[in-house]
Amino acid sequence: MDFLSSVVSYILNLGAPVFVPFIMLLAGLIVRMKFKDAASAAITLGVAFVGMSMLIGFMVGAIGAAAQTMMERTGLELSIIDGGWTTMANVSWAWPYAFLMFPLQVGINIFMLVIKKTDTFNADLWNVWGKIFTAFIVLAVASPIFGSVTALVLAFVIASFQIIMELNSGDINQHRIEKLTGIPGITCTHRMLFFAAIYYPFDLLLRKIPALNKPMDAAALRSKIGVFAENHVIGFILGVTFGIIAGYDVATILMLGVQAATALMLFPMISKLFMQALSPISEAISDYMNKRFAGRKLFVGLDWPFMGGSSEIWFTVIVAIPFTLIWAVILPGNKILPFAGIINIALVVPAYILTNGNTLRMVILAIIGVPFFLFVGTQFAPMITDLGLATKAIDIPAGQLISNSSIDAPVFTYAFSFITQFMQGYFIPLALAAYWCVGYFFYAKELRKETAQAQTQDNTN
Known part of the structure; x- marks a missing residue:
């Protein structure tokens, strides 16, 4: 058992830039791609992952430091350290039962493909740590209520539910993701997309406002305001603005502007590498499936970075970012200082897909969404800290709490992890779980209708 755990942990600890391309290489060979083509695509995918990680790290170093300075200037002290997603992943993998989650995810995926309850092959196996995270939170919450054995079973039941919903989310979002990215046969199976169910009722209201229901993506903005909608110009303006708010000197302000301009200009370039890597593999998989399963397409589920352009x-x-800091100051009960999670991708990607890239609605939804992340980050801090101390996965000073201000799918993770607390008279998680289920149902209904209409149109043409 320990040997199996060590092997699985070693493989997954290689990280997404190594592990995901390896999975895609195997997938390419299985569907009869030439080795040189599959290997080239896999290496290009690894390069794309590393490039995106480097740019995000660059952004965190530049913009995140400015945000930290802004917060320090307020003199506010928030007691919970924001360790970011990497800290959460390290703590999750230190959970004693973590190695069981990998075969569970693969087994459920294969079973659902066989019984035709999904058309998504989830290649984002490295992010299995998200299910581990959910499971250990469930165990921590449910053990005082049911005892450790029953709570452990419940932990894996809820983790299995998350695995199933990630596959379902990949299915329903695929058409819209393909339309937005231009990459055929690819979808996203990351749990961050679950947050669209929380946004959905708000977006329905925003759509009723005429000014917010017009094309407002980057292309539309360029046609209206020209050079001021170019990535590098937007980045420079935002960077300079942050530098001024942070109280930097002129030279540092201008450098921050250039750094932000650099990041926003390079993101689309890196994104093209994902398209270059994924297109031949997805086409090969589609051809393979069409030969063996008449009329059925198989989608490849990946992490979000291929949408990073x-x-x-x-x-x-x-x-x-500034609205995140404002919410951190004014939100009742918040005790987490946003820092490592200040570049909050999980806040924005669901809004991007939900709104079809309508920038103005995305900004409004992001402002609405921030409190959910801060609330959940605060609630999870004691359990994350306890596991970190017990496993010694991370160094935590005595008396210090640690958490994450950008936990993926915060409402889903919190609601279903804490749901058993209704037995102790605490009904907020149960209410949020009901809200999420209703939002997801109607959002999924809209996406399925859109996909069906597109398929009908394609058949007509």
Whole structure:
């Protein structure tokens, strides 16, 4: 058992830039791609992942430091350290039962493909840690209520539910994702897309406002305001604005402007590498499936970075930062200081898909969404800290709490992890779970209708 755990942990700890391309290489060979073509595509995918990670790290170093300075200037002290997603992943993998989640995810995926309850092959196996995270939170919450054995079973039941919903989310979002990215046969199976169910009722209201229901993506903005909608110009303006708010000197302000301009200009370039890598593999998989399963397509589910070329995403991410800091100050009960998670992709990508890239609605939804992340980050801090201390996965000073201000799918993760607390008279998680289910049902209904209409149109043409 320990040997199996060590092997699985070693493989997954290689990280997304190594592990995901390896999975895609195997997938390419299985569907009879030539080795040189599959290997080239896999290596290009690894390069794309590394490039995107480097740019995000660059953004965190530049913009995140400015945000930290802004917060320090307020003199506010928030007691919970924001360790970011990497800290959460390290803590999750230190959970004693973590190695069981990998075969569980693969097994459920294969079973659902066989019984035709999904058309998505989830190649984003590295992010299995998200299910581990959910499971150990469930165990921590449910153990005092049911005992450790029953709570452990419940933890894996809820993790299995998350695996199933990630596949379902990949299915229903695929058409819109393909339309936005131009990459055929690819979808996103990351749990961050679950947050669209929370946004959905708000977006329905925003759509009723005429000014917010017109094309407002990067292309539309360029046609209206010209050079001021170019990535590098937007980045420079936002960087300079942040530098001024942070109280930097002129030289540092201008450098921050150039750094932000550099990041926003390079993101679309890196995104093209994802398209270059994924297109031949997805086409090979589609051809393979069409030969063996008449009329059935198989989608490849991946992490979000292949959508990272969207100017709308990065514009919204940066604009959301000052509002995140404002919410951190004024939100009752918040104790987490946003820092490592200040570049909050999970806040924006669901809004991008939901709004079809409508930048103005994305910004409004992101502002609405921030409190959910801060609330959940605060609620999870004691359990994350306890596991970190117990496993010694991370160094935590005595008396210090640690969490993450950008936990993926915060409402889903919190609601279903804490849902058993209704037995102790605490009904907020149960209410949020009901809200999420209703929002997801109607959002999925809209996406399925849109996909069906597109398929009908294609058949007509």
